[in-house]
Amino acid sequence: MMTIFSKNNEIKQKKEILRGLYEENLKILGKGGARIYKQRPFFFRKMFLSFCLAIAAVLLHGIFFNTAFFPEKELTASIISQNVPLMSVKAPAEDLLATSDYKAFINNQGVSLSRMFGLGVKTIMIDPGHGGADSGTIGKMGTMEKDVALDIARRLKERLTKTGHYHVLMTREGDVAVPLNKRVSMTQAARADLFISVHLNYLPAKPINIIETYYFGPTSDVKTEKLVEQENAGSEYGLSDFREMIEKIGDTLKLQESREFATAIQKNLFVNSRMHDGAVYDFGIKRAPFVVLLGVEVPAVLAEVSCLSNRQEEKELSTEGHRENIARYLEAGIMDYLNKGDLTHEAKR
Amino acid sequence: MKQKDEQKQGNLFVGIDLGTSRSSISAGNNTREWIESYVGWPKDFIAQQVVGKPVLFGSEALLNRLSLDLCRPLERGIIKAGIEKSDEAVKEIIKYLIGLAKPASDQKICAVVGVPADTLKVNKLAIRSAVSENVNALMVVSEPFAVAYGMNLLNNALVIDIGAGTTDFCIMHGTIPAEEDQKTILTAGDYIDEQLFSYLTEKYPSSKFNKNMVRQFKEQFSFVRDVPEDMQVVIPVNGKPVMHDIKNEIRRACESILPALVETTTEMIARFDPEFQVRIKNNIVLAGGGSLIRGIAEYLQDALKEYGTCKVTAVSDPLFAGSDGALMLAQDMPEKYWEQLN
Numbered sequence: 001m002m003t004i005f006s007k008n009n010e011i012k013q014k015k016e017i018l019r020g021l022y023e024e025n026l027k028i029l030g031k032g033g034a035r036i037y038k039q040r041p042f043f044f045r046k047m048f049l050s051f052c053l054a055i056a057a058v059l060l061h062g063i064f065f066n067t068a069f070f071p072e073k074e075l076t077a078s079i080i081s082q083n084v085p086l087m088s089v090k091a092p093a094e095d096l097l098a099t100s101d102y103k104a105f106i107n108n109q110g111v112s113l114s115r116m117f118g119l120g121v122k123t124i125m126i127d128p129g130h131g132g133a134d135s136g137t138i139g140k141m142g143t144m145e146k147d148v149a150l151d152i153a154r155r156l157k158e159r160l161t162k163t164g165h166y167h168v169l170m171t172r173e174g175d176v177a178v179p180l181n182k183r184v185s186m187t188q189a190a191r192a193d194l195f196i197s198v199h200l201n202y203l204p205a206k207p208i209n210i211i212e213t214y215y216f217g218p219t220s221d222v223k224t225e226k227l228v229e230q231e232n233a234g235s236e237y238g239l240s241d242f243r244e245m246i247e248k249i250g251d252t253l254k255l256q257e258s259r260e261f262a263t264a265i266q267k268n269l270f271v272n273s274r275m276h277d278g279a280v281y282d283f284g285i286k287r288a289p290f291v292v293l294l295g296v297e298v299p300a301v302l303a304e305v306s307c308l309s310n311r312q313e314e315k316e317l318s319t320e321g322h323r324e325n326i327a328r329y330l331e332a333g334i335m336d337y338l339n340k341g342d343l344t345h346e347a348k349r
Numbered sequence: 350m351k352q353k354d355e356q357k358q359g360n361l362f363v364g365i366d367l368g369t370s371r372s373s374i375s376a377g378n379n380t381r382e383w384i385e386s387y388v389g390w391p392k393d394f395i396a397q398q399v400v401g402k403p404v405l406f407g408s409e410a411l412l413n414r415l416s417l418d419l420c421r422p423l424e425r426g427i428i429k430a431g432i433e434k435s436d437e438a439v440k441e442i443i444k445y446l447i448g449l450a451k452p453a454s455d456q457k458i459c460a461v462v463g464v465p466a467d468t469l470k471v472n473k474l475a476i477r478s479a480v481s482e483n484v485n486a487l488m489v490v491s492e493p494f495a496v497a498y499g500m501n502l503l504n505n506a507l508v509i510d511i512g513a514g515t516t517d518f519c520i521m522h523g524t525i526p527a528e529e530d531q532k533t534i535l536t537a538g539d540y541i542d543e544q545l546f547s548y549l550t551e552k553y554p555s556s557k558f559n560k561n562m563v564r565q566f567k568e569q570f571s572f573v574r575d576v577p578e579d580m581q582v583v584i585p586v587n588g589k590p591v592m593h594d595i596k597n598e599i600r601r602a603c604e605s606i607l608p609a610l611v612e613t614t615t616e617m618i619a620r621f622d623p624e625f626q627v628r629i630k631n632n633i634v635l636a637g638g639g640s641l642i643r644g645i646a647e648y649l650q651d652a653l654k655e656y657g658t659c660k661v662t663a664v665s666d667p668l669f670a671g672s673d674g675a676l677m678l679a680q681d682m683p684e685k686y687w688e689q690l691n
Binding site: 010013014016018019020021024025026029140141142143315316318319320321 | 424425427428429467470471472473474475477487488489490498501503504523524525535678681682686690
């Protein structure tokens with residue numbers, strides 16, 4: 001008797017398991033609704049009907065009274081472009097460097113020089129960090145910074161090109177080593193109006209996921225100095241070049257615009273990433289003397305879009321969906337910067 | 350019975366274990382085959398002339414690795430979708446394995462594919478799209494779950510699948526395991542290889558090893574604690590073959606995975622109600638290539654003794670335990686379910 005009972009129990013268990021497995025696979029296929037339902041008693045059907053009616057009533061209420069029922073649709077730049085601050089971006093405390101009598105005017109954050117002089121953006125240069133023998137940082141599961149940065153850059157290029165407004169170029173299209181000075185000269189030769197370098201961070205001491213964005217400027221932070229040393233390795237610049245480059249530091253327009261650009265990128269990256277990963281940290285915008293940022297003469301930022309030392313993030317980065325999302329956030333950041341003052345832009349899925 | 354009817358209707362059921370190191374297939378027509386999970390494409394036109402094929406698999410790919418772009422698609426347990434040719438390599442492996450099962454030209458393939466637990470969590474869609482091209486209907490499951498089903502360990506059991514890239518833990522409690530019932534750690538076979546490589550390089554600095562040789566040593570001798578035999582191998586030193594004693598290094602490397610193994614096992618068991626903990630502790634099964642390490646089941650059993658009595662066993666055929674379990678799932682799956690999964 002006991003044997004028959006346990007046998008029946010086992011068969012029932014198997015059926016449940018097979019059914020669970022089937023439903024799980026349907027979900028992956030996006031056919032979640034095709035599950036096989038048992039006929040439910042009338043009471044449950046009645047409850048379900050009432051629930052549906054209640055939901056419909058709430059939705060209609062939202063339509064007629066202009067209620068934002070799906071706040072996540074107000075994604076990225078559209079939120080950020082508004083005057084209500086969603087988050088505080090940690091900016092360096094120092095004022096912008098300026099040598100002229102117009103210091104007060106130039107440092108007025110309400111005034112954008114590019115907008116004042118009607119300067120537009122036609123060509124965007126995307127710089128996927130590292131490449132070739134220089135793999136950049138490597139995650140614990142073997143994911144290399146150079147591969148992920150290239151993939152995100154390609155996706156970003158595709159998205160920006162699709163808008164039909166910009167000529168988009170990349171400093172490397174494949175897994176090849178490109179010295180930093182070559183990246184700068186390519187940007188100058190292409191007469192690019194905007195430069196964004198895509199990198200991934202690595203924090204050996206802390207298993208957290210962070211996002212930070214840099215623009216050119218001096219730093220007193222030891223950790224940032226170390227990162228700069230790593231990223232500047234292989235620049236192939238000589239000392240004679242460096243003197244000329246340092247003279248460019250006083251380029252106020254570039255500094256001001258780069259800072260605005262970095263703010264837009266950081267906000268969009270962080271706010272949107274936080275929707276998927278509640279534990280992501282905002283390390284804000286920072287100044288750092290990356291030579292690739294100094295060399296280019298247009299607004300330029302270096303975005304550390306993710307963190308390979310965080311195992312969960314490394315896993316996520318192995319999915320195309322996550323990399324596409326990062327490209328989407330970067331696109332939203334660029335659009336946010338370019339549509340300064342406009343409230344209409346929304347990142348496209 | 351149902352399965353036999355469906356075979357008559359022209360379906361071939363297959364179970365595939367897509368592993369980091371080895372992949373196997375068990376088919377309803379009694380075919381059982383395995384390959385090493387390596388795929389290689391000739392680097393250029395000359396390489397293609399030398400190897401004579403557009404794509405090579407398993408040991409043949411390893412033998413010709415200098416002429417090939419070699420890919421081990423599930424290295425570290427996940428597919429890097431869209432980079433490093435991982436998804437393309439998975440497609441090739443599945444196509445090749447199904448070819449080995451020799452289906453009739455008019456047979457429809459219904460496949461259950463077991464993948465490392467992390468792959469399932471992270472790359473659900475990527476794995477489906479990589480595999481679905483070569484089959485008519487497909488289900489993807491985690492490897493330890495396929496092993497558990499094949500061994501009828503549906504309730505109160507812990508399956509530990511020690512693979513190459515990952516060690517997967519899966520607790521069975523009468524339902525399909527949820528994400529919190531499964532855990533993956535990276536201390537597995539590849540980690541042992543890395544440790545062994547560094548120990549041997551340290552002990553014999555002038556000897557020439559490569560990672561493939563080290564893996565072969567591990568597979569030939571692996572053990573924990575002690576075994577009576579000597580372990581000596583011939584390795585070239587300045588071109589001359591020289592005998593090396595590697596017993597101590599093998600033991601140290603194999604034992605390097607034990608702390609994480611014991612810690613994760615106790616952590617997984619501790620998640621459950623004390624009443625169930627006792628039952629699970631008496632039903633721990635080791636699977637995967639790592640279960641072939643001599644003495645590992647006994648070690649784990651002794652290490653867990655301080656938490657009460659427990660019983661640890663190893664599957665009898667780790668190479669096919671996953672694919673056999675996946676085949677059993679495929680055969681037990683009702684026909685109406687398969688129809689939706691085309």
